[in-house]
Amino acid sequence: MSDRTAHPRKAARAAHGADRTYRPATSLADRAGMRQVADRAGVAMSSVSRVLSGHPDVSATMRDRVMTAVEELGYEPNMLAQMLRRGATQTVGFVVGDISNPLLAQIALGAEVALRAAGYAMLLTNSVNEAHLDATHIRLLQQRRVDGLLLSVSDETNTETADALARTTTPSVLIDRDFATDAQASAVLSDHAAGITAAVERLVQHGHERIALVAGSPHVRPTRERIHALEEAVEAHRGVFAHVRSGAFTETHGSAATRELLDGRRPPTAIIAGGNQILVGVLAELASRKVRIPRDISLITCDDVPLAKFFTPPLAMIIRDPYEMGSVAARLLLDRLGGGDPETVTLPTTFVTGASCAAPRP
């Protein structure tokens, strides 16, 4: 063994001696570079590069010679070198609160599929709903020189995050988020107001007068939009009142808020759960009190959950198409990467009624 432990490649060559011809490059360890291809074809590296990048200034002869050498050596270009040289990584970063949330997972899927089709790969980071990690991850991804960012941060009000965003020149797409400071980013939004409004209309038709919203974190757009829409919808109807309990997108908050609401002086006759974790908490609290749906209280949930339609009773919900959101986010980002201007797209939400939403007890 040679003493130059840091250069295994050379060591290997030295060890095997020069009596060996090249090996079919099945072994990644001893990969052929463009240098080797050029040597074998008896041409310059620049010519190899031109052939492989489809540059017009290449003769048929040259193309054949190079391609033959490429085949023989099983040459594959080193993307790292290309990235360094070209200054583009064909990589996009996705900053997400928590990928284990099915909603976000579907968004991620939609985005990844679309990005991959365009030759981009997706780096995923989870902020596990800790606001301070958002900015950290944005910086981390920028250090990795991502060409663009998909952002579903966990707290819009965090100044560090807002700063990181305002400072950056990396093309970004916000996913259902809204930063006052940043006019540079594109955004895909959901029209939460429409869903809430439709749901409230239905509840009012049923005769509900006290409607509660157990919402998630007030630091993200969906929660704000829902609260705002609820209050507005309620104002349109004389004698109908809204109770809002925002907090976090957790089961704990869901059950705690429900407890408070039911223990209040004038408990609501209908609850809208603002997220799937919250829904679990709401259901847990209702179950523990033997409050029956929809006899004792009506329930509507935001965003689909797999078993909702087989639930007893089937759950009314305000749904949207998260896969589509991901696709659109990817498209917006690709547009920007192609030189387009920032753009905002709003996708619809739909109220799907179900037996969990009925008339209150008289």
Place this chain on the structure above:
Amino acid sequence: MSDRTAHPRKAARAAHGADRTYRPATSLADRAGMRQVADRAGVAMSSVSRVLSGHPDVSATMRDRVMTAVEELGYEPNMLAQMLRRGATQTVGFVVGDISNPLLAQIALGAEVALRAAGYAMLLTNSVNEAHLDATHIRLLQQRRVDGLLLSVSDETNTETADALARTTTPSVLIDRDFATDAQASAVLSDHAAGITAAVERLVQHGHERIALVAGSPHVRPTRERIHALEEAVEAHRGVFAHVRSGAFTETHGSAATRELLDGRRPPTAIIAGGNQILVGVLAELASRKVRIPRDISLITCDDVPLAKFFTPPLAMIIRDPYEMGSVAARLLLDRLGGGDPETVTLPTTFVTGASCAAPRP
């Protein structure tokens, strides 16, 4: 800009003429490089590198000078250059069938958190359950020079995938997958047999004699293990029979298989659903026939679903800890990246009974 990429020579000539020095298309706002730091500090680049990489051969004076220059210029090292030079990307690829599956999303989360803590980033690709994409994505990630792979491929029997795996020297960890050919990879497995066995024992105690398993794709380990365990468990009991319907991890297969089973000559009195999509299909078919749980049939599902415990009746399930699986997968990969040997870890599954699992009608 885009023209320059395609035919830079012509575009450059036409647009700029000779008045400008050449600059790479993506010159990022004149970022300071190590060169600039070295100049400003009046030292060699090698010294800057040593300071920043914590090399021991550095005097206090040198450290100060360099760090001052770094601060003043707001220098941040270019990770691409580091990757190219070091030959390591600090990046791991995750090949997954479909991230929108909550089980896999949780695995991804567990893995990403652990990897990030160790300084690695995670590239995510979805094969959308198309077997031929697995191999494609493995190659894709290798072109991007990932240091390691986390693999939850959608088809173990695909020869292209098996080849890609056998040929590679990239440290890999299989996630609940089992390739006959490849002895190189580490693996995290779930002990599906234990869960199935416990579930069958319970069903037999209740007096069930015809137990069906609506399983997913037969080309992945979990399905094989479950089928095998079911058959073995049944053999231990005289007069108890197993019906197996494997197919795909889809709602469609779930309902079709259930239909066949119920229409069969001797329909089962208990069904085990092998996955959350399948569960939805099974429930749909049962609901459409007004078959009641557990009066008419007992139901057990594999892997937790969010609302399972609030279901009517609460669902019995065979659960495991997917987040933990992800963490362990990450740890195994990090071990290998650190020079350790391949290792296989098996994690437990637990049978949690529920009202959906009861005695059959006499």
Place this chain on the structure above:
DNA sequence: CACTGTACTGGAATGGGTTCCGGCCCGGAA
């Protein structure tokens, strides 16, 4: 035949760090 234009090619700079190696300087041992 001289001249210009065109098609193609090779050489070298470039991107931004990492690391081996040689060398300087200084203290301690012989």
Place this chain on the structure above:
DNA sequence: TTCCGGGCCGGAACCCATTCCAGTACAGTG
């Protein structure tokens, strides 16, 4: 005093491809 070794530093090769630019050869034109 001389030699040796260790601490510390600068120079330069290297990682691997991209692309500018200069230059060659050859065809077409006057």
